[in-house]
Amino acid sequence: LEQLKTLPKIELHAHLSGSVRYSTILRLLNEELASDYHETSDEKLKSEIQLMEELKSKPTTNCTSHRSLTECFQIFTILHRLLSNLNILEQVTNEILHDFQSDNCVYLELRTTPRNIFDSKTGELKVSKEQYLKTVVNVIESFEKENLMKVRLILSVDRAKGLQDGLENVELAKKFKSKHVIGIDFSGNPHVDSFQNYESLFQLCDSYELKTTVHIAEIWEDKDVDFILKKIRPDRIGHSVCLTKEQIDYLIRNPIPIEICPTSNLVTKCVDVIENHPFYEFYTKKDTYPLVICTDDFGIFDTSLSREYSLISTAFNLSFKEMFDLSRRSIKCIFDQSNELVSFLEMVFNEFEKKNF
Numbered sequence: 001l002e003q004l005k006t007l008p009k010i011e012l013h014a015h016l017s018g019s020v021r022y023s024t025i026l027r028l029l030n031e032e033l034a035s036d037y038h039e040t041s042d043e044k045l046k047s048e049i050q051l052m053e054e055l056k057s058k059p060t061t062n063c064t065s066h067r068s069l070t071e072c073f074q075i076f077t078i079l080h081r082l083l084s085n086l087n088i089l090e091q092v093t094n095e096i097l098h099d100f101q102s103d104n105c106v107y108l109e110l111r112t113t114p115r116n117i118f119d120s121k122t123g124e125l126k127v128s129k130e131q132y133l134k135t136v137v138n139v140i141e142s143f144e145k146e147n148l149m150k151v152r153l154i155l156s157v158d159r160a161k162g163l164q165d166g167l168e169n170v171e172l173a174k175k176f177k178s179k180h181v182i183g184i185d186f187s188g189n190p191h192v193d194s195f196q197n198y199e200s201l202f203q204l205c206d207s208y209e210l211k212t213t214v215h216i217a218e219i220w221e222d223k224d225v226d227f228i229l230k231k232i233r234p235d236r237i238g239h240s241v242c243l244t245k246e247q248i249d250y251l252i253r254n255p256i257p258i259e260i261c262p263t264s265n266l267v268t269k270c271v272d273v274i275e276n277h278p279f280y281e282f283y284t285k286k287d288t289y290p291l292v293i294c295t296d297d298f299g300i301f302d303t304s305l306s307r308e309y310s311l312i313s314t315a316f317n318l319s320f321k322e323m324f325d326l327s328r329r330s331i332k333c334i335f336d337q338s339n340e341l342v343s344f345l346e347m348v349f350n351e352f353e354k355k356n357f
């Protein structure tokens with residue numbers, strides 16, 4: 001793990017709310033409990049703290065005691081309540097960027113679902129989606145002035161929130177295109193609705209020249225897989241674990257870069273053990289298949305990008321050099337293919353190669 005920490009890395013699948021530091025989530029929950037007024041009952045808050053503590057203590061190599069995806073989605077509801085003012089949003093975003101950078105991430109595509117935030121007592125709009133987005137963009141801009149890691153933003157469309165809400169996010173992405181926003185992520189609870197109802201949004205993204213990535217095959221009942229792989233053909237796909245043999249063969253013949261999220265897939269029971277992750281099938285059947293190792297939600301899963309690299313390297317017996325090559329190949333999958341950025345990343349990887357191999 002220590003050696004993998006030194007590796008330059010690229011993160012392309014990290015949700016902002018899920019990447020709030022584990023210790024910060026606990027601190028915010030405890031602060032809420034200690035405050036004079038909180039609308040959530042003491043009992044509920046205590047059970048939420050317990051839920052977070054249990055999540056941390058779960059082993060991540062045996063699926064039988066893990067949380068279902070539905071349980072994980074309950075945690076996002078808690079996180080969204082905790083991140084309900086712009087100061088906290090600013091603080092946690094800043095922490096997330098620093099955490100990735102200290103793990104030697106050199107390029108990060110962070111994603112988030114812009115949210116209107118309402119006052120829980122009066123029902124008044126406290127924060128608009130645009131204010132939410134501006135806050136995140138401002139943090140990224142200040143961070144980039146003082147740090148080496150480059151950051152871009154992807155806006156998420158939550159399949160559970162309906163087409164109108166998604167349309168607003170795509171329009172916002174278009175408006176903020178020159179301000180670090182480069183694409184759209186289609187995510188949200190896979191048990192709710194279907195991406196087939198979002199076809200018009202995929203077309204809109206194309207017409208706005210926004211890159212797209214779609215969460216697929218997180219559950220075996222996912223009916224959208226063929227529609228996404230054959231009809232939509234997004235720029236990348238996330239997870240892509242619960243695939244049939246035909247779907248894997250189809251992808252090998254017609255590759256779409258895959259964002260691989262090992263711990264997330266274990267915790268949410270997509271795979272029982274990491275050795276059964278389809279990563280290896282793609283990796284061995286086609287040595288140039290574009291595969292990018294990612295964290296998904298490093299805060300709630302209490303992991304790091306290096307730790308995800310370590311899981312893959314240990315499970316499939318990949319050497320440090322093979323992990324380096326895998327990491328370098330991620331450059332081809334980033335959404336911002338501007339010459340300046342690609343040359344910067346190539347330089348970072350070339351220098352590391354010269355020094356280490």
Ligand code: 5GP
Pocket residue numbers: 015016017018076111112113114156158187188189190215218264296297
């Ligand atoms: P946010 O968009 O609030 O920054 O990050 C949390 C949101 O990302 C969740 O509400 C959910 O819509 C999405 N998300 C995070 N992790 C996952 C995941 O593993 N699978 C899916 N389908 N969506 C996720």
